[in-house]
Amino acid sequence: MAATSFLGPSAYGYGSTTQYHLLPFRFDRWSNGQVFLANDVGEFLFLPPDTFQAFIDHRLCPEDLQYFDLKAFHFLADDQSSAHLDVLASKYRTKKSFLDGFTKLHIFVTSLRCNQSCPYCQVSRQGAQADPNVYDMRPEVLEHSVRLMLASPAPRVTMEFQGGEAFINFDLLQEGVRLAKKLNVGVGKQIDFVVCTNLTLLEDCHLDWCKSNNVLISTSLDGPAEVHDHNRPMGKGKPSHAVVTRNILRAQDALGKQAVSALMTTTLASLSNGRAIVDEYLRLGLGSIFIRELNPFGFASKSAVAMAYRTDEFIRFYVDMLDYIIAINRAGHTFSEAYASLILTKILTPWPVGFVDLQSPSGAGLGVCVYNYDGDVYASDESRMLAEGGDHAFRLGNVLKDDYESIFFGETMQTIAAAACNEALAGCSECVYQSYCGADPVRRYRTQGDIFGNRAGDAFCQKNISIIKHLLELLHKADDDPDLDRILWAWVRREDINHLRLPT
Amino acid sequence: MIAQNLNLRPHEVSGLTQRTVARITFEPEPHEVRTDYFFALCRDSAPCLADLSGYAAVLVEQGAENVLPKGVAAPVVTGFASLSGYSQDSIAVVNTPTGETRIVYRPESQHNALFATGRCNSNCLMCSQPPKITDDNRIVEEHLRIIDLIKSPPESLGITGGEPTLLGDGLVRILVKLKERFPRTHIQMLTNGRLYAYEDFVRDIASVSHPKFISAIPLYADVASIHDYVVQARGAFDQTITGLYNTAQFGLQTEVRVVLHKQTLPRLLPLMKYIYRNLPFVSHIALMGLENMGYVKKNWECLWVDPLDYMQTLQYAVRYLFYRGMDVSIYNLQLCLLPKALWPFARQSISDFKNIYLEKCGGCLAKKYCSGLFLSSKARHSRGIHPVRIDPEEVLSYFGDCHPG
Numbered sequence: 043m044a045a046t047s048f049l050g051p052s053a054y055g056y057g058s059t060t061q062y063h064l065l066p067f068r069f070d071r072w073s074n075g076q077v078f079l080a081n082d083v084g085e086f087l088f089l090p091p092d093t094f095q096a097f098i099d100h101r102l103c104p105e106d107l108q109y110f111d112l113k114a115f116h117f118l119a120d121d122q123s124s125a126h127l128d129v130l131a132s133k134y135r136t137k138k139s140f141l142d143g144f145t146k147l148h149i150f151v152t153s154l155r156c157n158q159s160c161p162y163c164q165v166s167r168q169g170a171q172a173d174p175n176v177y178d179m180r181p182e183v184l185e186h187s188v189r190l191m192l193a194s195p196a197p198r199v200t201m202e203f204q205g206g207e208a209f210i211n212f213d214l215l216q217e218g219v220r221l222a223k224k225l226n227v228g229v230g231k232q233i234d235f236v237v238c239t240n241l242t243l244l245e246d247c248h249l250d251w252c253k254s255n256n257v258l259i260s261t262s263l264d265g266p267a268e269v270h271d272h273n274r275p276m277g278k279g280k281p282s283h284a285v286v287t288r289n290i291l292r293a294q295d296a297l298g299k300q301a302v303s304a305l306m307t308t309t310l311a312s313l314s315n316g317r318a319i320v321d322e323y324l325r326l327g328l329g330s331i332f333i334r335e336l337n338p339f340g341f342a343s344k345s346a347v348a349m350a351y352r353t354d355e356f357i358r359f360y361v362d363m364l365d366y367i368i369a370i371n372r373a374g375h376t377f378s379e380a381y382a383s384l385i386l387t388k389i390l391t392p393w394p395v396g397f398v399d400l401q402s403p404s405g406a407g408l409g410v411c412v413y414n415y416d417g418d419v420y421a422s423d424e425s426r427m428l429a430e431g432g433d434h435a436f437r438l439g440n441v442l443k444d445d446y447e448s449i450f451f452g453e454t455m456q457t458i459a460a461a462a463c464n465e466a467l468a469g470c471s472e473c474v475y476q477s478y479c480g481a482d483p484v485r486r487y488r489t490q491g492d493i494f495g496n497r498a499g500d501a502f503c504q505k506n507i508s509i510i511k512h513l514l515e516l517l518h519k520a521d522d523d524p525d526l527d528r529i530l531w532a533w534v535r536r537e538d539i540n541h542l543r544l545p546t
Numbered sequence: 547m548i549a550q551n552l553n554l555r556p557h558e559v560s561g562l563t564q565r566t567v568a569r570i571t572f573e574p575e576p577h578e579v580r581t582d583y584f585f586a587l588c589r590d591s592a593p594c595l596a597d598l599s600g601y602a603a604v605l606v607e608q609g610a611e612n613v614l615p616k617g618v619a620a621p622v623v624t625g626f627a628s629l630s631g632y633s634q635d636s637i638a639v640v641n642t643p644t645g646e647t648r649i650v651y652r653p654e655s656q657h658n659a660l661f662a663t664g665r666c667n668s669n670c671l672m673c674s675q676p677p678k679i680t681d682d683n684r685i686v687e688e689h690l691r692i693i694d695l696i697k698s699p700p701e702s703l704g705i706t707g708g709e710p711t712l713l714g715d716g717l718v719r720i721l722v723k724l725k726e727r728f729p730r731t732h733i734q735m736l737t738n739g740r741l742y743a744y745e746d747f748v749r750d751i752a753s754v755s756h757p758k759f760i761s762a763i764p765l766y767a768d769v770a771s772i773h774d775y776v777v778q779a780r781g782a783f784d785q786t787i788t789g790l791y792n793t794a795q796f797g798l799q800t801e802v803r804v805v806l807h808k809q810t811l812p813r814l815l816p817l818m819k820y821i822y823r824n825l826p827f828v829s830h831i832a833l834m835g836l837e838n839m840g841y842v843k844k845n846w847e848c849l850w851v852d853p854l855d856y857m858q859t860l861q862y863a864v865r866y867l868f869y870r871g872m873d874v875s876i877y878n879l880q881l882c883l884l885p886k887a888l889w890p891f892a893r894q895s896i897s898d899f900k901n902i903y904l905e906k907c908g909g910c911l912a913k914k915y916c917s918g919l920f921l922s923s924k925a926r927h928s929r930g931i932h933p934v935r936i937d938p939e940e941v942l943s944y945f946g947d948c949h950p951g
Contacts, residue, residue: 046669046676046841046844048669048671048778048845049775049778050775051771051772051775053775053780054770054771054772054774054775054778054780055770055771055774055780056771056772056775057771058771083823085823104771110768110769110813110816111816113769114768114769114816114819114820115823122769122770122771123769123770123783123784123787124784125783125784125785125787125788125791126784128788128791129787129791129824132791132824133823133824391826391870392822392823392824392826393826524865527865527869528869531869531870535870535871537871542868542869544865544868544887544888544890545886545887545889545890545943545944546886546887
């Protein structure tokens with residue numbers, strides 16, 4: 043028989059006084075008195091101030107309840123576990139694995155022409171009647187761009203068509219997809235296709251083509267008619283809401299609801315119409331809304347300035363919208379907010395999030411690139427918007443003149459990369475919300491004239507910290523509110539909230 | 547699932563020189579396969595069974611000696627109280643010289659397991675089958691022989707012990723044989739996963755690539771000191787965690803098992819968090835009620851918590867994993883103790899041969915779906931066990947038709 047006498051817990055290191063080391067973490071003192079701690083892999087916890095002080099003074103006893111938590115969450119290490127740091131390394135690799143495969147989102151601006159004239163347009167659009175020979179992508183540019191996309195090491199890439207209005211030159215879209223499929227033979231990547239369209243020119247043949255090529259549709263819907271028509275008029279100020287909503291339903295019918303998504307841009311006119319905007323999305327059977335603030339890009343026309351608002355106004359609007367959306371979910375209707383879902387995924391899960399607007403290293407060039415109609419390659423959608431305003435700071439090269447190496451590893455990319463990690467940016471490096479946020483050198487350049495930028499008074503920073511803190515407060519409430527917990531998790535998992543309901 | 551160690555009482559042996567494994571048959575078998583069979587001679591066997599030559603042995607029930615032909619050309623083991631309870635093609639091991647006989651495989655059961663070894667490198671406070679030093683000299687060959695003797699592919703087969711990985715390369719040979727013979731059988735191995743800390747070993751196991759092989763590995767806390775105390779082995783937590791990572795690296799499927807008791811309950815929720823954040827690749831998590839066997843009787847005071855008193859913790863833990871999309875089950879706990887929210891997670895987890903219901907369970911309308919109790923819990927069990935009065939339609943809404951009846 044093996045030994046049947048048992049040793050007590052202390053024989054296994056329980057409660058033994060041992061020196062511990064602090065692992066890298068950041069903190070913030072909240073106004074409720076608690077200290078919020080988070081680390082590079084997104085683990086977080088709250089400590090009372092005196093416990094926090096004891097922890098950083100190395101005075102915490104192994105019997106203290108929080109000692110185990112701090113250890114299990116990788117805030118401290120002692121000599122009792124050799125696997126401890128290996129596990130942390132694995133978690134870190136996993137969180138950063140969105141980098142695997144390098145650039146995955148490849149945006150093709152097949153035409154700069156558009157039939158709408160939205161005041162907030164982020165691109166200096168050309169009218170529908172402008173010269174296609176100048177403002178549409180030429181065949182050799184298209185082919186070289188597709189070849190560059192297929193040269194990316196990523197096993198799975200997204201080919202996204204933007205404009206202008208992409209459907210204004212349907213032949214180019216068809217040719218782009220045909221070419222990508224043809225040239226992919228022997229390369230063997232998985233290619234997801236997306237068309238960003240205002241849906242005002244939709245024809246049955248477009249839908250047939252989307253269906254037979256599994257092309258997803260991403261459109262813009264700013265709310266009910268009074269908001270949408272104000273924000274997104276057709277040329278000469280004519281309304282577009284009726285045709286857009288009719289075509290959303292048509293596209294859903296033809297392609298399935300999952301194949302059609304919509305983005306919403308917030309203007310001054312939106313601020314007082316939050317609920318009506320959400321109701322409009324619900325009416326159209328859209329499962330999610332992406333609440334975006336006005337971009338500081340594009341050309342600052344008088345009418346665009348008239349649509350603007352302060353960041354704190356946007357945050358209040360966003361929080362109100364979120365409350366309303368949660369109430370809708372509580373009533374049994376699955377409907378998510380996309381930005382919250384992305385940040386919650388960063389906070390709550392061990393998984394990476396490949397969202398190019400909010401990652402570190404930044405999405406620009408590393409996660410996304412733009413092949414412009416004229417053959418120039420840009421580090422991001424925002425980079426080419428700057429270029430349309432005359433600033434080519436983030437042009438990586440040209441598809442006809444430069445090869446893959448010089449475009450993706452050239453001087454411009456090196457410059458961007460130097461400011462691409464918020465771990466190493468002043469103001470971000472010590473920010474406790476760092477692992478839930480991202481670096482955006484292009485935006486900093488646009489708003490502050492410097493890719494590194496200054497965080498004080500920075501709108502990007504103010505917006506993200508406010509939203510992240512609000513979500514953390516919601517999560518704190520969810521500890522005692524299983525319904526709220528269920529809703530937030532359904533968003534993270536893109537699940538039907540009713541599938542996560544337990545019997546009572 | 548746990549090894550069946552059904553001892554039949556000692557017997558008299560003649561002609562059998564070494565420990566022998568064979569199938570049991572009640573009918574005459576062709577001469578060329580008789581070495582694979584023990585012929586079971588029962589009191590009601592027809593006396594016309596004149597030719598009993600060539601069998602691995604003839605097992606004789608008490609009172610059937612008179613049916614046994616004189617001068618039979620096969621080893622004979624006598625003195626079995628009754629053989630009629632065993633089914634055709636059950637596999638038995640007869641030890642020599644004692645004649646002690648164990649049934650190691652029953653074709654009609656879904657709870658068969660290879661009892662890999664009695665030895666273990668841990669010594670858990672609540673071990674239901676405490677380790678013992680076994681002579682493992684020929685044990686691998688015996689397991690290979692048992693696998694060869696299983697006639698039709700079982701739906702599932704366990705590997706248990708003791709600690710099966712102590713067989714080292716022998717375990718790999720067993721898995722190779724299982725893959726060869728039963729590639730579609732679910733093979734679940736209960737292991738503490740400590741030897742999985744050795745990468746080469748995990749690589750060897752993974753290279754067998756049995757498509758339905760899963761290792762069920764216990765984890766008792768999110769920190770080393772508590773886990774190591776529960777398994778009574780310093781360094782075990784590190785080995786098991788490293789082992790789990792190795793299984794993920796080499797594509798071996800794993801589930802994590804947690805036995806719920808006084809030492810594991812205080813950090814059950816932190817453990818769930820630890821599993822989700824650090825081991826999200828495990829395919830299943832089983833939260834298990836205590837089995838009152840082995841060391842549990844000895845350590846009762848340091849282990850027992852009435853499940854009624856930890857229901858809130860359990861509910862929180864299960865919901866935590868469920869919301870995160872982790873597959874979680876509750877084993878060994880009775881439906882009458884569980885809030886309805888936990889019913890969808892409760893499984894009928896207790897092996898058939900040690901599964902009982904109490905007298906008061908008779909009037910329970912959820913009994914058909916309940917795990918019932920361990921035979922060993924007959925005297926000591928939760929104060930909350932009671933018959934559930936519930937609309938049969940409502941029961942169906944929790945379990946549907948797919949649940950084993």
